[in-house]
């Protein structure tokens with residue numbers, strides 16, 4: 401099949417032209433296998449999708465005939481709904497599956513569920529799963545399907561990281577040299593892990609802050625042994641948030657993930673709030689105009705103050721808005737230039 405040089409996202413309100421996707425990406429599992437150029441290309445496509453979403457009639461025929469299944473074995477508001485909206489705006493047929501009410505209730509395995517969807521001619525499976533690695537298992541065994549990781553255990557959440565990168569790039573102009581402080585429960589955060597890959601590849605300076613017990617020692621204890629050019633070799637850790645935040649361009653608060661903690665990580669919630677809650681007073685140490693981010697859902701009054709979460713420096717709602725566009729860009733990247741599986745079967 402020939403790939404067009406460029407693709408027009410036609411619609412009733414005119415066309416937006418995108419460069420044809422480069423490379424042969426089939427899956428989006430994490431950002432470790434993205435180059436900086438590919439991330440840049442996804443962010444550029446996201447900008448075009450934002451334009452589509454700004455139209456009165458948000459509908460283009462780009463993915464007509466493609467079938468996208470969202471398969472969520474863990475709860476979600478932002479990721480699941482934005483994938484559904486993204487697929488529908490691009491005219492794909494989107495089917496939402498959850499573990500309850502499907503044959504998963506009868507004990508069907510993840511792999512057999514995936515094989516069943518592949519046999520039905522599905523083009524893209526978007527999967528969220530409580531255990532790390534599940535999307536990789538599907539990708540390995542479903543050669544005819546594109547798999548997108550919508551969050552696997554503590555491991556990765558690449559589409560969240562891409563929407564974070566897009567939001568930062570839009571506001572700052574560039575990620576190169578930006579100081580990004582990621583605060584809180586980094587240990588249990590798949591968002592932080594994917595952001596570490598994305599931010600370091602794009603040349604940002606990342607500082608992790610929070611209690612030592614919530615720092616990812618697997619990433620950091622071996623830092624001295626990392627090759628100098630390994631992306632994480634330059635990531636800093638500073639448990640003193642007031643010091644870490646000095647001169648920051650972006651402060652990203654993470655949700656304290658009590659559901660993933662078996663206890664013993666914190667002396668007390670009150671102590672955590674006192675030392676690591678992101679507040680207006682702490683943001684005064686950051687650069688003027690610094691951005692406050694949070695992937696959501698938030699524990700307001702714990703990792704972030706309510707005033708700051710809804711204040712002028714917060715781009716948290718913008719992150720959510722951009723999530724739809726970035727997921728459109730990814731669906732486009734995986735599907736455009738290859739025929740629908742249903743059409744091939746026919």
Ligand code: CP
Pocket residue numbers: 475476477478479480551560695696697
């Ligand atoms: N940020 C995020 O993944 O949110 P949801 O759990 O609501 O999808």
